[in-house]
Amino acid sequence: MPEPSEFELSGRVTIGQYLPTGSVLHRLDPRVKLCMGLLLIVGTIGTRSLLGLAILMAAVLFGLRLARVSLRFALSGLSPALPFLFLLALLQVFAIPQHVAGSAVVWRWRFLVATTGGLFAAALLVGRFCVLVLGISLLSFSTNTTELTHGVEHLLIPLQRFGLPAHEFALVVNIAIRFLPILAREAERLMKAQASRGADLGRSGGGPVTRARRLLPLMIPLFLVSLQRADGLVEAMEARCYVGGKGRTHLIQLRARPVDMATLAACLGLSLLAIGLGTLGADAWLLHRLASHT
Amino acid sequence: MSSNTRKIVIAGVMGAISIFLGATHLGFIPWLAGAALTIMHVPVIVGAVLEGPVVGLVIGLIFGAFSLLQGAIAPTGPTDVWFTNPLVSILPRLFIGPVAWLVYSAIKRFNEATALVAAGVLGSLTNTVLVLGVLGLYRLLPWSLIATIAVTNGLPEAVVAAIVTLAVVAAWKRIESGRKGSTV
Numbered sequence: 001m002p003e004p005s006e007f008e009l010s011g012r013v014t015i016g017q018y019l020p021t022g023s024v025l026h027r028l029d030p031r032v033k034l035c036m037g038l039l040l041i042v043g044t045i046g047t048r049s050l051l052g053l054a055i056l057m058a059a060v061l062f063g064l065r066l067a068r069v070s071l072r073f074a075l076s077g078l079s080p081a082l083p084f085l086f087l088l089a090l091l092q093v094f095a096i097p098q099h100v101a102g103s104a105v106v107w108r109w110r111f112l113v114a115t116t117g118g119l120f121a122a123a124l125l126v127g128r129f130c131v132l133v134l135g136i137s138l139l140s141f142s143t144n145t146t147e148l149t150h151g152v153e154h155l156l157i158p159l160q161r162f163g164l165p166a167h168e169f170a171l172v173v174n175i176a177i178r179f180l181p182i183l184a185r186e187a188e189r190l191m192k193a194q195a196s197r198g199a200d201l202g203r204s205g206g207g208p209v210t211r212a213r214r215l216l217p218l219m220i221p222l223f224l225v226s227l228q229r230a231d232g233l234v235e236a237m238e239a240r241c242y243v244g245g246k247g248r249t250h251l252i253q254l255r256a257r258p259v260d261m262a263t264l265a266a267c268l269g270l271s272l273l274a275i276g277l278g279t280l281g282a283d284a285w286l287l288h289r290l291a292s293h294t
Numbered sequence: 295m296s297s298n299t300r301k302i303v304i305a306g307v308m309g310a311i312s313i314f315l316g317a318t319h320l321g322f323i324p325w326l327a328g329a330a331l332t333i334m335h336v337p338v339i340v341g342a343v344l345e346g347p348v349v350g351l352v353i354g355l356i357f358g359a360f361s362l363l364q365g366a367i368a369p370t371g372p373t374d375v376w377f378t379n380p381l382v383s384i385l386p387r388l389f390i391g392p393v394a395w396l397v398y399s400a401i402k403r404f405n406e407a408t409a410l411v412a413a414g415v416l417g418s419l420t421n422t423v424l425v426l427g428v429l430g431l432y433r434l435l436p437w438s439l440i441a442t443i444a445v446t447n448g449l450p451e452a453v454v455a456a457i458v459t460l461a462v463v464a465a466w467k468r469i470e471s472g473r474k475g476s477t478v
Contacts (some may be wrong), residue, residue: 010319041380043381044379045380081374083374084374084375088375088376088434091435092434112395128378128379129375129378132379133378134380135311136363136378140363168298168302169352170353171306172302172305172306172309172356173309173356174304174306175302175303175305175306175307175309175310175311176305176309176310176356177310179307179310180310180313180314180317181304183310183311183314184314184318187314187318187320197361211323211324212323212331212450212454215320215323215333216457216461217459218320219333219462220338220458220460220461220462220465222311223311223337223340223458223462223466224462224465224466226307226308226311227304227307227344227462227466229307230300230303230304230306230307233303233307234297234299234300234303237299237303238297238299242299244298244299264307266296
């Protein structure tokens with residue numbers, strides 16, 4: 001007898017966690033928040049400086065404070081990844097040769113060698129991950145999915161001039177998000193139907209091939225039912241004379257206020273600063289100091 | 295000739311399946327040594343085969359964006375951590391659909407079933423090779439380990455993708471041309 005949770009899928013398909021605290025951050029224009037998220041990602045990945053990462057981390061922590069999200073709650077999302085992160089950092093230090101100028105050996109035991117360059121790369125890896133996780137969580141805490149798709153659509157409108165279908169793309173994202181609960185219900189129904197016919201959907205036991213084969217009676221109907229649903233949706237849309245984004249107006253009009261622009265400018269400044277510190281080699285002297293100490 | 299509305303809807307629905315498979319972990323098959331095979335990229339291949347390369351690209355984008363979110367918000371394994379980088383999670387996934395569509399439309403005129411299998415295999419391998427390639431370029435994994443993963447994980451993934459693609463598209467096309475509206 002499979003445990004009841006086996007057939008419960010609806011609860012598992014929520015994307016992100018919106019926390020309606022109604023803070024200043026929540027009231028920002030979703031377009032601005034999306035841009036800030038992108039800038040943060042670009043800054044975090046683009047920077048090669050620990051100092052730059054520290055600045056971005058401080059900005060994200062400040063944002064969490066502004067959004068009135070408790071730090072403990074935000075960090076709890078980080079904890080399941082920590083053991084893996086530690087492993088990756090070890091791999092980075094010991095298994096992958098680092099060619100950094102001015103790198104010195106810190107510690108050596110048989111074939112294990114830790115260099116300052118390796119430690120630096122590992123710190124960068126861990127720092128990057130933490131900033132990205134907290135930053136993306138912050139975006140999902142403060143923006144619900146409706147706002148998010150609106151933001152995406154409005155941001156892409158200028159690109160329509162170059163033939164990019166902004167409205168259509170936003171609609172695709174919207175359909176995908178709205179479809180998730182329907183899919184979850186369909187999948188629950190299918191699992192129960194197949195289980196009642198004797199299908200063994202319990203995911204324990206059996207070799208990999210058996211497990212793969214067990215998945216097919218669920219996957220194939222799921223795809224087909226979805227395609228049928230899609231057919232129905234297409235017919236409904238065409239019956240209502242849907243012709244795409246041309247000349248469509250919106251119920252909600254987004255307006256950027258001075259506060260929004262100022263926040264965006266500040267975020268842009270921080271990201272550029274972080275990348276700039278990396279390219280200027282602000283950490284080089286740090287590395288030198290470390291090297292000369294050992 | 296399928297309408298623009300149809301392309302939009304199929305892209306949305308296939309994107310939803312990909313997210314669904316990831317969010318519920320139904321799309322993962324436990325494999326050797328704790329690693330898991332995924333079929334999250336199969337909706338990308340199916341969408342590309344049914345509605346063309348642009349739809350495949352859009353579904354790939356949704357798949358990639360979701361794996362970035364998942365890596366950041368709810369990591370489930372050591373590899374998820376790497377996917378917070380869009381060059382690992384999003385960029386490689388954009389190519390799955392176009393490659394699958396190219397392969398399918400090149401072979402279709404000889405034999406449809408073969409074309410579907412080939413699209414499944416090559417679409418899946420595109421994912422494996424590009425993702426692992428980026429990881430290698432970032433020096434996150436040594437190349438020797440990457441080659442091992444490509445063989446132990448990539449090949450079975452390609453086989454599973456081919457089976458599901460063939461079964462789904464063949465069944466769907468038959469339904470479409472035969473008794474329309476029959477339930478599965």
